Amino acid sequence: MTVETQTDSELWSAARDGSPVALGAIFDRHHRRVYGRALWLLGNVHDAQDATAAVFFELWHKRAQVREVDGSVLPWLLVATSNVCRNLNRGTRRYRALLQRLPRSEHVPSAESAAIAAQDVLDAIDPDVASALRALPAQTYSLLVLTALEGYPVAQAAEAVGVSVGAAKTRLSRARSQVRAVVLETQGATADEEYRP
């Protein structure tokens, strides 16, 4: 099996049926994106590592229900990431024992990260914005992560989250009026811009 040339669809199909090689390839392809998003949402390395691990354990645990969007499992992984990060304790609870066994390098905090320290990056931006974001329902939160932060078109984000495009648009516009635009401007994108980073 030539892993590099296969689409996510072929790889995922093999992984779901129990191929360790294919599952490893899925991990190789997407773990950096998952980690990057988790780090942005949580603001510290240890939690982001825990969240990344939980997302890939969930990928296996829930493999019968994983949805591909345009032949990719990345949207599903990012929805799972936003769910886990929205409530980290709940998202990682079933994997506590596994997480504790994973080795981690000595983390030397930089001056920047020391300033952020144990704070959630959302709090660092604006506490009001942070609490407004956290108050969003889970699906809306995921839609926001996928469109505003990950740059997916609304149609694909809707498919990944499992709602209709119409419902996704309604929820996003409602979220926009609930949350001040400052967070989206900080990120350098708005939900209307369709691009792939």
Place this chain on the structure above:
Amino acid sequence: MNRDIDPVFATALREAVVEQATVRQAAPQRPRRRPWWIGGLTIAALGATGAAVALVGLPGEEVETRLSEPQSAHGDGSGELPLGAAPATADAVHFEFTCLSPGGFAIGTAGVFIRCTQDDVGHTQVWGLTPLRSLESGTLSVDASAGEQWQLEAWYVETDRVPLAVNDNGETYGVDSAETPPDLIRAQATNGEVGYVRRSELDAGAGPLPTSPAEAATYKPEPYSVPVYEHDGVTVIGEFVVE
């Protein structure tokens, strides 16, 4: 903040993720509660290569080998547990069911029905095997009314029967089954010792059975006992009482 994932962590995580897909054939960690309506089962322990080795279990015993990762689901009222496609050598589904509220629950389509009272809730774990035809498109269904809550875990297995053993007198001995009935049936004596009772002595001890409706109306079987032997069928180690 360094936005690259720690390579030590990433390598270890990759290993842990991939390991999930590497199905191990070892015996499960949790102690199993013997189900009240299914015969005794033992989980086989295969060699590290997974190649076929002698089945580990009592003679005549049905042994099961786990072929897939356990899947679980819970629900209120009817629901489903998807198991995916059955591995090529699978011939049954092992399920473990816990009722979270009183009620009646039908599992699959092969006639498994479990009734729970308030005393059973949360404690009683019923487990057993159901044939592959009990699934619909790789999914094990739970049929229940709204308000009846449950938890279900299941996985594919391959079942094998350990062959009966033979003693020096040419008598077969082992766990009893309709598939391979032994001459000497594994049983526990009243003193707690485990040995074998002779089938012919069990049958003889029952005495004459009624041959007419009139006789059947007044038939009152008396309890009787038979000896329990070592597997040699000669050394007596206790007695077994038939009620």
